[in-house]
Amino acid sequence: MYRKDNPHQLKFENFYLPFGGHLRSDNRWVILAGQIPWQQIEEAYGELFSEDNGCPAKSARMALGALLIKERLGTTDRETVEQITENPYLQYFLGLMEYQDVPPFDHSMMTYFRKRFDKDMLADINESIITKATGCDEDNDSGNSNNDNDVMNRNGDNEQSAPNQGKMIVDATCTPADIAYPTDLSLLNEAREKSEEIIDAMHEPFTGIRRKPRTYRQKARKSYLAVAKQKKPGYKKVRKAIGQQLKYLKRNLGHIDSMAEQGLLIYLDKRLYRLLLVIRELYRQQLWMYENSTHSIPDRIVSIYQPHVRPIVRGKAKSKVEFGAKVSISLVDGFSFVEKIGWDAYNESCDLIKQIKSYHNRFGFYPESAHVDKIYRTKENRRFCKKHGIRLSGPPLGRPAGDTELLKEQKKLQRQDECVRNAVEGKFGQSKRRFSLALIMTKLAHTSEVSIMVSFIVMNLEKILSGIVSFLFFVLYWLSVRPGRHRHDRIISSWQTTGVAA
Numbered sequence: 001m002y003r004k005d006n007p008h009q010l011k012f013e014n015f016y017l018p019f020g021g022h023l024r025s026d027n028r029w030v031i032l033a034g035q036i037p038w039q040q041i042e043e044a045y046g047e048l049f050s051e052d053n054g055c056p057a058k059s060a061r062m063a064l065g066a067l068l069i070k071e072r073l074g075t076t077d078r079e080t081v082e083q084i085t086e087n088p089y090l091q092y093f094l095g096l097m098e099y100q101d102v103p104p105f106d107h108s109m110m111t112y113f114r115k116r117f118d119k120d121m122l123a124d125i126n127e128s129i130i131t132k133a134t135g136c137d138e139d140n141d142s143g144n145s146n147n148d149n150d151v152m153n154r155n156g157d158n159e160q161s162a163p164n165q166g167k168m169i170v171d172a173t174c175t176p177a178d179i180a181y182p183t184d185l186s187l188l189n190e191a192r193e194k195s196e197e198i199i200d201a202m203h204e205p206f207t208g209i210r211r212k213p214r215t216y217r218q219k220a221r222k223s224y225l226a227v228a229k230q231k232k233p234g235y236k237k238v239r240k241a242i243g244q245q246l247k248y249l250k251r252n253l254g255h256i257d258s259m260a261e262q263g264l265l266i267y268l269d270k271r272l273y274r275l276l277l278v279i280r281e282l283y284r285q286q287l288w289m290y291e292n293s294t295h296s297i298p299d300r301i302v303s304i305y306q307p308h309v310r311p312i313v314r315g316k317a318k319s320k321v322e323f324g325a326k327v328s329i330s331l332v333d334g335f336s337f338v339e340k341i342g343w344d345a346y347n348e349s350c351d352l353i354k355q356i357k358s359y360h361n362r363f364g365f366y367p368e369s370a371h372v373d374k375i376y377r378t379k380e381n382r383r384f385c386k387k388h389g390i391r392l393s394g395p396p397l398g399r400p401a402g403d404t405e406l407l408k409e410q411k412k413l414q415r416q417d418e419c420v421r422n423a424v425e426g427k428f429g430q431s432k433r434r435f436s437l438a439l440i441m442t443k444l445a446h447t448s449e450v451s452i453m454v455s456f457i458v459m460n461l462e463k464i465l466s467g468i469v470s471f472l473f474f475v476l477y478w479l480s481v482r483p484g485r486h487r488h489d490r491i492i493s494s495w496q497t498t499g500v501a502a
Contacts, residue, residue, distance in 0.1 A: 002049030002057050016098035017088060028465055029089040035464050036064075037128045038095070044121055058105055061095035063113040064125070067450070069093065070110065071435060071458045077110040114447040119341055122453035126460060127362065130335045133464045164389050168359050168367040169331040170339075170376065171424040172348040174312045174322040175437045175452055182302035182311075182323070184295070185238060188245035188286055189224045191279045191304055193217075195252035198272050198279075202256070202264040213255040220248040242290055249283055278307045299344070308343050308445040324440060327452060330355050331424045334463050336456045337362075341449050349376045353384050366390055371421040393417035431455055 015023050023030060038061050045060030069090055070080040081103050084090045088099040096104065180186070196215050203212045227233050227241040256276065259265075268276065282301045289297055301307050302323055312322050328340040328348050339355050352372065360366050369391040370376075377394050385392045395414060400407055432438035435455045442448045 002046050002051065003059075015088070015092050015096075018099060023089060023092060027089050029093045031468055032068075032461055032465060033093050035129060035133060035461060037125070037132060040128055041125055044124070045116070048116055058109065058113075059095060062104065063116060065094040066105075066110060067113055067117075067454045068458055068461070071451075071454050072462075074434075074436065078107040080110065081105065081107045111447070114442065114450045115444075117450050117453075118446070119338070119449045119453050122450065122457065123338060126337065126453070126457050129457065129460060129464075130337075133460075134333070134335075162365040164366045164368040166332060166359075166363065166365075166367050167369050167371060167420060168356070169371045169421055169424045170328070170352060170355055171331075171373065171421070171428070172326060172328040173428045173431075173437075174314055174326050175324045175440050175448075176322050177303070177306055177309045177324040177448065178439055178441050178443075179303040179306055179309060179323055184242050184286060184289070185224065185227065185245065187282060187302070187304070188242060188249060189220075189228075191282050192220055192245055192249045192252060194272075194275050194304065195249060195256065195279055198268065198276055199252060199255055199259070201269075201272055202259045202267050205267055213259075215252055215255070216248060220245065239290075242286070246283070246287055246290060249279075250287075253280065253283060275304060278304045281307075306443055306445075310344050312345050325448060325452065327437075328355070329424070329427070329456070330359065331427060332359070332367075334423070335460050336427055338453060338456050341452055343445060347375070349378050349381060352376050352381045356384070356388075356390065369393065369417075371417050371424075373421070393421065427459065430459060435459065 017023070041064055042060045045063065049057055066080060066084070069084065070077065073080065073083060075083060084094065085101065085103045091099055091104070094104065196217050199213060199215060203210070223241060223244050227237055230237070233241075265273070278301065282304060285297050285300060289295060300311065302311055303309050309323050309325075312324065312326050313320065314322055316322075326340075326342050326344075326346065326348075327338060328351055330337045330339055337358070339358060340351055352370070356366065356370065366388045367390055370385060371393040374394065377392060382392055382397070384390075393414070394417065395410065400410075428437075435458065437452065437455050440448050440451055442451050
């Protein structure tokens with residue numbers, strides 16, 4: 001069951017503090033609370049619940065606010081709840097009416113909060129926050145009205161009458177998951193140990209009645225450690241050890257099949273049954289790679305606990321292969337839009353046309369220029385950009401210009417484009433150094449996608465907050481020079497009601 005909150009934004013002066021005083025209007029959490037469209041989130045979030053049945057759920061503001069607080073502070077779920085309990089500003093941010101010294105929810109609820117949102121809902125929230133901060137609602141409305149009068153060309157595309165405006169920066173990165181570096185030998189050893197645990201669970205009700213199947217777990221462990229403890233084992237030793245582990249795992253899976261025919265699968269819980277399915281697929285992949293003397297196979301499993309994680313070949317100096325989700329974003333005026341989150345390796349150049357069309361849907365016109373790296377400069381993308389009057393960064397096709405002055409101008413423009421494109425690299429650095437995208441700690445594919453989306457929402461909120469704080473210093477200086485013209489609290493209150501950032 002879900003009960004909708006009061007649609008009106010809670011004022012900071014109405015927040016009750018039992019120990020006296022009042023909240024500061026220029027506090028960062030008070031300012032950020034005014035930048036988030038809580039009512040829109042409330043309506044979308046409430047559709048997930050029944051209005052009559054079940055225990056009342058936590059509000060959308062509390063659910064999303066807790067995820068934003070966790071990401072911005074860089075804390076664990078348990079520490080996030082402790083911070084909320086101790087800080088009245090965080091409680092105001094969550095929509096509470098007064099300060100309370102007891103936790104508003106248990107830390108285990110953070111997992112359910114992540115499961116209740118999805119990346120599409122969070123993408124809409126992200127765009128709403130950016131729209132509110134930039135104040136481009138009217139621009140979008142006018143842009144949409146212009147679209148109604150667009151002329152259809154012979155390909156069925158709309159010819160936009162509005163001139164191209166703005167710069168769009170596009171790039172992709174990998175968000176590594178929290179898994180150990182996978183090797184064939186370590187994966188097979190772990191799968192073998194879990195298959196032994198499955199056999200033990202299926203045999204437990206018949207302990208003392210039937211004889212448990214023999215697994216040779218001690219010999220298997222000893223043969224694994226004999227190679228794993230070596231600093232640099234040779235290729236032949238590793239291959240021999242892999243073959244041994246494959247035989248042990250095949251024997252265990254045969255025992256599990258025999259016990260399953262006797263109806264003993266009912267004694268496995270959900271976790272073990274899921275592991276059994278993953279182990280069977282892992283054995284199939286490893287056996288095929290062993291027989292064909294290769295280390296590559298489609299949809300390769302690199303973690304039995306996170307089977308959705310795939311190896312992403314990036315070709316970076318630090319690590320050529322990363323294991324996690326691949327994220328494509330577009331950067332416009334310093335604000336990040338997550339265009340795609342994929343667990344399989346893909347060529348990001350295929351998404352450029354879709355990203356440009358998304359830019360057109362958001363703002364009502366195409367960008368003046370698209371700043372990308374070399375992989376995006378395909379013939380198809382160049383053809384699309386030329387058709388819509390978009391300048392694609394990078395050197396043009398063909399031989400260099402024979403004119404010296406023209407060649408100098410082209411190189412100067414290319415250097416300027418590279419300087420512009422550095423902004424998206426800085427955004428990735430911020431996401432991985434300041435926030436949690438350097439190591440995704442969530443285990444499920446759904447919750448990992450939510451964590452990625454929340455990180456980019458928080459980064460956009462940080463940009464909004466930095467603009468407001470910079471403007472605040474200017475206002476304070478202006479008031480000190482010309483006192484008595486305006487009140488400081490009145491200016492801050494106007495920011496909260498209008499939601500306009502500097």
